[in-house]
Amino acid sequence: MALESGRDGFGKALLELGETNSKVVALSADLTESIRAHWFAEKYPHRFFQMGVAEQDMIGTSAGLALSGFIPFATTFAVFAAQRAQEQIRMAVCYNRSNVKIAVSHGGLTVGEDGATHQGLEDIAVMRVLPEMTVLVPADSEEARLATLAAAEWDGPVYLRLGRTPTPVVTENADPFQIGKARILAEGNDVTIVACGIMVNAALQAREMLEKEGVAARVLDMHTIKPLDQEALLKAAVETKCMVTAEEHSVIGGLGGAVTEFLSAEQPIPILRVGTQDTFGESGTPDELLEKYHLTPDAIKKACQKVVQSK
Amino acid sequence: MHLDEVAKRVRRDVIQMIMHSQSGHPGGALGAAELLSVLYFKTMRHRPEEPNWEGRDQFVLSNGHICSAMYSCLARSGYFNTQELLTFRKINSRLQGHPSRHDLPGVETASGPLGQGLSIANGMALGMRLAGIDRKVYCLVGDGEMQEGQIWEACMTSPQYKLNNLVLIVSWNDIQIDGTVTQVKNLDPLSTKLEAFGWHVLKIDGHDISDIETAFAEADRIKNKPTAIIAKTILGKGVSYMENKSEWHGKAPSIEESLRALKEIGTSEFQADLVAE
Numbered sequence: 357m358a359l360e361s362g363r364d365g366f367g368k369a370l371l372e373l374g375e376t377n378s379k380v381v382a383l384s385a386d387l388t389e390s391i392r393a394h395w396f397a398e399k400y401p402h403r404f405f406q407m408g409v410a411e412q413d414m415i416g417t418s419a420g421l422a423l424s425g426f427i428p429f430a431t432t433f434a435v436f437a438a439q440r441a442q443e444q445i446r447m448a449v450c451y452n453r454s455n456v457k458i459a460v461s462h463g464g465l466t467v468g469e470d471g472a473t474h475q476g477l478e479d480i481a482v483m484r485v486l487p488e489m490t491v492l493v494p495a496d497s498e499e500a501r502l503a504t505l506a507a508a509e510w511d512g513p514v515y516l517r518l519g520r521t522p523t524p525v526v527t528e529n530a531d532p533f534q535i536g537k538a539r540i541l542a543e544g545n546d547v548t549i550v551a552c553g554i555m556v557n558a559a560l561q562a563r564e565m566l567e568k569e570g571v572a573a574r575v576l577d578m579h580t581i582k583p584l585d586q587e588a589l590l591k592a593a594v595e596t597k598c599m600v601t602a603e604e605h606s607v608i609g610g611l612g613g614a615v616t617e618f619l620s621a622e623q624p625i626p627i628l629r630v631g632t633q634d635t636f637g638e639s640g641t642p643d644e645l646l647e648k649y650h651l652t653p654d655a656i657k658k659a660c661q662k663v664v665q666s667k
Numbered sequence: 668m669h670l671d672e673v674a675k676r677v678r679r680d681v682i683q684m685i686m687h688s689q690s691g692h693p694g695g696a697l698g699a700a701e702l703l704s705v706l707y708f709k710t711m712r713h714r715p716e717e718p719n720w721e722g723r724d725q726f727v728l729s730n731g732h733i734c735s736a737m738y739s740c741l742a743r744s745g746y747f748n749t750q751e752l753l754t755f756r757k758i759n760s761r762l763q764g765h766p767s768r769h770d771l772p773g774v775e776t777a778s779g780p781l782g783q784g785l786s787i788a789n790g791m792a793l794g795m796r797l798a799g800i801d802r803k804v805y806c807l808v809g810d811g812e813m814q815e816g817q818i819w820e821a822c823m824t825s826p827q828y829k830l831n832n833l834v835l836i837v838s839w840n841d842i843q844i845d846g847t848v849t850q851v852k853n854l855d856p857l858s859t860k861l862e863a864f865g866w867h868v869l870k871i872d873g874h875d876i877s878d879i880e881t882a883f884a885e886a887d888r889i890k891n892k893p894t895a896i897i898a899k900t901i902l903g904k905g906v907s908y909m910e911n912k913s914e915w916h917g918k919a920p921s922i923e924e925s926l927r928a929l930k931e932i933g934t935s936e937f938q939a940d941l942v943a944e
């Protein structure tokens with residue numbers, strides 16, 4: 357199977373939008389090709405704005421364009437949008453309810469050799485906490501493509517987090533993509549694995565391993581961290597009575613944070629969170645990093661075995 | 668109606684609003700009365716009855732803390748009832764302590780966290796150009812606010828895109844909360860800096876109506892680059908005990924002080940007062 361990254365799916369969708377939606381414009385902060393906005397930039401140069409190495413300015417400019425009726429996709433790396441420009445996103449985008457789409461690559465550890473400074477591991481948390489914000493973390497290139505198209509149709513701010521590393525497509529046969537609606541990739545009633553981003557693939561692999569041991573795991577592709585699909589979570593909590601979350605992000609404040617916050621109030625069950633444990637990353641190959649920081653199918657499997665015991 | 672009278676009305680509103688809520692930022696608001704009066708009552712094309720009219724000029728108040736003066740202009744030009752000005756900074760009001768775009772018609776963007784306005788204004792100017800609409804964006808910033816890094820990012824963007832449909836107005840009163848701008852973190856020579864960044868720069872007296880009108884007219888004639896107007900203003904202008912005193916950046920005058928301020932400002936022939944003295 358040909359491997360593709362989330363950013364590749366984004367770049368394709370942006371190019372499609374260039375053709376289908378004349379309101380769509382794109383901005384870049386000197387990382388145009390890295391986020392795959394260059395295909396759009398080459399074909400629609402008058403709708404592409406190079407902002408230079410100035411993310412805060414890019415977010416403000418995007419807000420101004422949105423307030424003028426356009427649908428800007430502001431692109432850079434996760435850390436530089438969500439964290440460098442967080443306050444600009446808070447006021448100019450969210451408080452203004454301006455229709456800006458913030459599309460970032462380099463979310464997570466699989467950034468690889470660039471190391472901790474460039475590995476976005478807290479971005480979901482700081483975007484999710486903002487009122488008015490919608491947070492999308494697609495699982496693969498095809499879902500990234502669909503999420504991008506959906507984001508353009510969505511009325512309001514969106515944070516679209518994409519990975520850098522090519523991965524297999526795992527959502528080919530899933531239900532139609534809809535913001536706020538989890539996709540059930542596998543059924544099972546012993547435990548539910550709620551995953552986002554590249555950890556969806558890891559969750560499916562963990563499921564296969566568990567199956568051999570007689571444990572049937574349900575796998576939810578929670579591509580929308582906010583608004584959370586409460587219905588799917590409640591149903592899974594009632595039916596499987598325990599849960600594991602998996603994300604390429606800190607266990608604090610991200611998918612795991614969102615799921616535990618919700619279920620602790622509505623349907624308390626044992627939940628374990630797989631993610632980085634309140635730590636920065638480091639240099640290494642993507643696979644080495646995932647192994648070292650326990651973001652693997654095996655880590656998910658072990659968490660499932662443990663959580664099933666505590667039911 | 669002469670614009671000096673409008674400015675006087677804005678000053679009276681600012682004092683009355685802040686007196687009423689016993690909260691707000693009188694200094695910069697009083698200092699911007701002429702600039703805003705010229706914009707709202709002379710220079711800008713806008714339709715208070717149709718706030719989102721596509722053919723309007725847009726105003727971005729980057730130094731959002733002086734919004735009492737902008738709220739006065741919006742109400743006095745017909746965006747909402749003038750009596751609503753007295754709800755300023757109170758619970759359930761549309762007149763938030765710093766501007767909220769989705770609450771109040773005529774507010775083009777939220778502002779208050781300093782240094783953000785010019786980037787948003789640049790985006791609006793780019794949007795106008797892309798939509799083929801021949802209108803202008805006016806962005807007012809305070810001088811102290813120019814210590815923010817984002818402003819300088821934006822100062823590079825406007826000339827890069829040759830945004831001649833954008834006018835930056837710097838209210839230069841040399842006062843910020845902790846002292847004079849010169850002492851805290853000197854900006855001078857600002858005009859030289861902006862020129863080096865690629866701006867057409869004008870220096871004017873920010874309290875002289877004809878100076879302001881002339882500057883906006885000149886900005887209309889400049890091609891291929893944005894215009895920056897450095898307007899020398901006096902913090903607290905019109906109220907002797909506030910003038911040039913940084914303590915009046917964000918403090919409400921007492922009732923007695925307010926009455927004295929209103930007396931010094933003098934009566935305005937332009938529309939009626941919000942409250943009877």
